[in-house]
Amino acid sequence: MIMDDSAQIAVLLAEDDPSQAANVIAILNAASMRVDHAADGGEGLRRAAAGRYDVIILDRMLPTLSGIDIITRLRSAGVGAPVLMLSALGRAEHRVEGLESGVDDYLTKPFEPVELVARVRALWRRAGNQQHGAVLLHGDLECHLKARTAWRQGRHLPLSPKEFELFRYLMEHAGEVVTREMLLRHVWKLSFDPQTNVVDVNVGRLRRKLEEGFDAPVLETVWGTGYRLIAAEPGGA
Amino acid sequence: MPDFGLFRSVFGRVTLSALLVSLVSTLILFAIVDQIVRADARAMLGREVDTDLAGLADIYVSGGPAELTARIADRLSVERIDGERAFYLVTDGRGRRLAGNLTRWPDLSADVSEARFVTLPDGEPVFARATILGPDSRLVVGRSDRRGESLRRRLATAFASAGALVALVSLFAGHLAARRLRSRVEAVNATFAAVRDGRIEARVPEHGERDELGTLAGHSNAALDQIGRLIEAQRAVSDQTAHEIRTPLMHLDTRILRALECTADPALAAMLGQSREEIRGVVRLLDSLLDIAGTEAMRGDMRGLEEIDLSDLADALADLYTASAEDMGIGFRAMIAPGVTMRGDPMQMSRLMSNLLDNAFRHAPPGGTVVFTIAPGPQIMVEDNGKGIAPEDRERIFERYTRINPQQGVGHGLGLALAKAIAERHALHIEVSDAAPGARFRVLGEETT
Numbered sequence: 001m002i003m004d005d006s007a008q009i010a011v012l013l014a015e016d017d018p019s020q021a022a023n024v025i026a027i028l029n030a031a032s033m034r035v036d037h038a039a040d041g042g043e044g045l046r047r048a049a050a051g052r053y054d055v056i057i058l059d060r061m062l063p064t065l066s067g068i069d070i071i072t073r074l075r076s077a078g079v080g081a082p083v084l085m086l087s088a089l090g091r092a093e094h095r096v097e098g099l100e101s102g103v104d105d106y107l108t109k110p111f112e113p114v115e116l117v118a119r120v121r122a123l124w125r126r127a128g129n130q131q132h133g134a135v136l137l138h139g140d141l142e143c144h145l146k147a148r149t150a151w152r153q154g155r156h157l158p159l160s161p162k163e164f165e166l167f168r169y170l171m172e173h174a175g176e177v178v179t180r181e182m183l184l185r186h187v188w189k190l191s192f193d194p195q196t197n198v199v200d201v202n203v204g205r206l207r208r209k210l211e212e213g214f215d216a217p218v219l220e221t222v223w224g225t226g227y228r229l230i231a232a233e234p235g236g237a
Numbered sequence: 238m239p240d241f242g243l244f245r246s247v248f249g250r251v252t253l254s255a256l257l258v259s260l261v262s263t264l265i266l267f268a269i270v271d272q273i274v275r276a277d278a279r280a281m282l283g284r285e286v287d288t289d290l291a292g293l294a295d296i297y298v299s300g301g302p303a304e305l306t307a308r309i310a311d312r313l314s315v316e317r318i319d320g321e322r323a324f325y326l327v328t329d330g331r332g333r334r335l336a337g338n339l340t341r342w343p344d345l346s347a348d349v350s351e352a353r354f355v356t357l358p359d360g361e362p363v364f365a366r367a368t369i370l371g372p373d374s375r376l377v378v379g380r381s382d383r384r385g386e387s388l389r390r391r392l393a394t395a396f397a398s399a400g401a402l403v404a405l406v407s408l409f410a411g412h413l414a415a416r417r418l419r420s421r422v423e424a425v426n427a428t429f430a431a432v433r434d435g436r437i438e439a440r441v442p443e444h445g446e447r448d449e450l451g452t453l454a455g456h457s458n459a460a461l462d463q464i465g466r467l468i469e470a471q472r473a474v475s476d477q478t479a480h481e482i483r484t485p486l487m488h489l490d491t492r493i494l495r496a497l498e499c500t501a502d503p504a505l506a507a508m509l510g511q512s513r514e515e516i517r518g519v520v521r522l523l524d525s526l527l528d529i530a531g532t533e534a535m536r537g538d539m540r541g542l543e544e545i546d547l548s549d550l551a552d553a554l555a556d557l558y559t560a561s562a563e564d565m566g567i568g569f570r571a572m573i574a575p576g577v578t579m580r581g582d583p584m585q586m587s588r589l590m591s592n593l594l595d596n597a598f599r600h601a602p603p604g605g606t607v608v609f610t611i612a613p614g615p616q617i618m619v620e621d622n623g624k625g626i627a628p629e630d631r632e633r634i635f636e637r638y639t640r641i642n643p644q645q646g647v648g649h650g651l652g653l654a655l656a657k658a659i660a661e662r663h664a665l666h667i668e669v670s671d672a673a674p675g676a677r678f679r680v681l682g683e684e685t686t
Contacts, residue, residue: 017484023491061480088483089476091524092584093531093541109483110490110516162556188557192588193521196595201561223510 009033009124012053014044014070015086016062020109024057024086027113033120041065048074053081054124060087060098068101075102082123086111092192112225114177122173138174139231141210141218143167152214162187163206170206170219170229179226203227247422248415255411256404263400270392278385282364283352289323290366290378297370302327305370306336313338322381324363330373339377343367347375355379362386421450425457435539437465471534475527482523490516525651529637532585532658539580542663547577550587551611558594558609567598568606579615579682581663589659590617592652593678597621600676614682615665622675631669656680 011033015021018039025035036051038044041062048056048070056074058067067085074083082104087094090108098106104126105119136143142151150157150167159167165187170178180199184190207219216232289312297305309325317323325337332342343355345367352366365379424441431439440461441454490513497509555571562569579586590609597607600623610618626634633639635657640650656678660667666681 019488020484020491061476088480088487090479090483090520091528091531092588093528094476096584110487110520113494188553190553190557190587190591191584192591194557194591194595196561196598198557198561201564202557204564205560 009054009120010052011035011120012038012044012048012051012056014038014041014048014057014062014067015059016040017059020059024116027116028120031117031121033117041067041070045070045073048081049077049079054127055120056081056083057120058083058085058103060085060089060094067103068098071102080127082127084119084123086116095191112177112179114222114225115179115182118173118176118178119182121176136168136171136174138171138229139218141171141174141229141232143171150210152210152218155213157209159206159209162202163209166202166206167210170227174229175231177222177226177228182226246419248419252408252411252415255407259403259407260400263396263403267393267396267400270396271389274385274389274392278382278388279354279364282380282382282385283366286352286364286366286378286380289380290368290376293325293376293378294368294370297374297376302335302374305374305376309336319384321383322361324357324365324377324379324381326377327370328375330375332375335374337377339379342375343377343379345377347377354382418450421446421454425450425454428457428461432461432464433539435542437461437468437538468534468538472531475531479523479527483520486516486520522649522651525649525655526637529651529655529658532655532662535662536658538662541582542580543583544578545581545583545586547579547581547586547615547617548573548575548611550583551577551590551609551617554587554590554594555609558598558607561598562607565598566603567601568604569609570606571609573609573611574613577611577613577615579663585659585662589656589680590619592656593617593619593680596652596678597623597676600624605675615680616682617680618677620672620675620677622672625671625674626669626676628671634669635667 009032011028013021013024013028013035015024015037016039021037021039025037028035036047036053038047041064044058044062045065058070060067062070067087071083071085074081083102084105084107085098085103086107086109087098088109095106095108104123107116107119134144134146136145140153144151145168148161148164150159150164157167166183169183169186173182181193183199183203184193203219207217210218214232218230218232220228220230222228293305293308296308300308305327309327312323313325324339326334326339326342327336328334328342334340339357341358343357343363343365345351345353345355345365347367347369350366350368352364354362354364356362361381363379363381365377367375367377370376428439428441440458443451443454443458445451493509493512493516497506497513500506500509551571551573555569555573559569559571594607594609597609597619598621601607601621602623605622606620608618608620610616610620612618630639635653637654638650639653657667660680664683666683668679668681670677670679
């Protein structure tokens with residue numbers, strides 16, 4: 001199902017380092033995305049302004065024109081395609097600066113391949129106006145956005161407000177890998193990684209509430225990367 | 238623009254000094270002129286009195302006391318056209334009045350033929366000389382000085398008006414000049430204030446004046462240019478360092494990932510996974526070091542600081558840590574006063590609090606307690622009831638790479654160094670004290686210290 005979704009995703013990659021470009025192209029191609037490559041900032045800007053791409057991936061430090069310059073010009077030219085900035089500059093202030101300049105997401109090198117794919121898909125989905133309905137469904141899980149309630153197999157799950165936020169984010173990215181960093185940024189609005197394992201603990205608590213009293217696990221840990229909500233069929237495993 | 242008041246402002250003081258100098262010099266000039274006029278009047282009166290006295294002495298010698306009395310009466314009956322009056326007194330040896338229009342002997346010694354200004358009982362100043370005419374006869378001759386007095390009055394009036402005029406002019410000119418200078422100096426001050434407030438591109442307007450203030454403006458702008466270049470250079474160096482180190486690590490990571498995909502051996506996979514974890518550790522270390530250096534360089538730089546709600550940030554963190562506290566079996570109490578605001582970078586302040594919380598949870602014993610307090614000031618307090626920090630380590634704990642118990646393992650000993658750098662960037666004071674038992678970290682605004 002996911003493969004079908006992303007078959008049409010057209011990506012522009014502006015990246016000057018050939019080996020990294022090859023790596024990114026390989027990762028995205030493996031996820032059935034079509035990738036055009038621009039090797040410097042000027043070419044990146046020209047192609048981004050001319051072509052119709054679903055998602056644009058910009059390296060931050062490009063020769064001739066930096067990623068920040070490109071995004072500034074694209075946005076002032078009215079190009080609204082979602083932009084993911086890929087950068088070797090990973091400090092909090094760089095992320096804030098990147099996001100403030102108009103990019104939609106910011107991913108630092110080195111990154112997890114699954115995370116890159118997940119983020120490109122998320123951007124594509126968001127841009128495609130694929131608004132989630134009032135109820136998100138995944139397997140036997142239900143997330144009622146208005147009422148802010150969570151259900152599994154028709155049973156109400158008592159979640160705290162933050163646990164609900166976490167659950168909702170996982171449901172919005174159901175089936176995809178979600179990293180700790182994504183959770184910190186979207187659920188707790190933090191763009192740095194606390195030294196202790198607070199995210200894992202919070203996810204662990206949510207998992208207990210999602211799985212206790214049920215047969216099948218629904219929240220899987222992707223070792224060294226993050227988490228993924230998997231589908232358990234309604235009516236039990 | 239700060240208002241220094243008239244006496245603290247350099248320009249106010251200069252204007253006042255100019256006024257004072259003009260008043261004092263007018264006064265001195267008046268005193269000199271007055272002195273000259275007085276000396277001249279005295280000399281003229283002296284000659285006139287002495288001539289009259291000599292004539293009367295001759296008359297006394299040739300005509301005797303009766304003749305003298307008659308001639309004095311003659312003289313007194315003459316109306317002088319210059320309006321001045323003459324005064325005479327003739328007494329016998331015992332001081333009894335024989336002739337003249339004075340009723341009392343003035344305070345003059347006839348024995349030494351004394352001559353000076355005396356004041357008559359009716360208050361009129363008179364220049365007079367006394368002398369002994371014979372064994373039983375003394376004479377005083379005096380002249381009024383109405384002309385001189387009127388001249389001096391006119392002089393005084395003239396000097397007073399001129400003095401007032403000079404004072405007004407100097408006040409006005411001083412004020413004008415000071416206002417011009419002041420506006421130029423304040424342009425320099427305003428520029429530095431703007432730079433402190435974060436508008437690093439602010440420069441002193443230069444109008445090509447080749448005077449001291451023009452030079453000051455030039456020097457100020459050159460210094461600000463250099464500060465701007467240094468900030469850029471510092472940033473460029475740290476960005477390049479990050480880029481140059483992250484890029485090869487990225488290649489390395491990609492290669493390990495490929496190797497991971499090619500192996501089915503779980504032991505090898507675990508080892509490779511560990512290698513990837515270590516690469517992430519190096520990246521984190523690099524970021525932390527650059528964060529500390531970058532934050533330290535931004536001390537006093539107000540760019541990017543906004544009015545933030547510290548209580549909201551603390552609430553979000555408390556929420557994040559509550560779960561992990563329960564999980565670890567550590568009691569966690571958050572006492573967050575609502576609506577505590579400050580000027581700051583929200584991400585950095587979150588990071589500061591999160592680093593202190595991480596540290597506390599790491600050092601609280603199983604079953605222990607961590608207390609997180611936010612109070613106005615702002616005041617941030619994080620307490621644990623662990624082993625605490627020995628007094629000799631309380632300064633050192635904020636230095637880079639300091640780990641009091643290295644065997645406790647996690648981290649590079651940079652969390653508290655970054656906390657300190659962030660606190661100082663926000664003009665906050667950070668300190669650790671004894672919570673008896675345990676450590677109490679406090680971050681305080683300047684007014685609460």
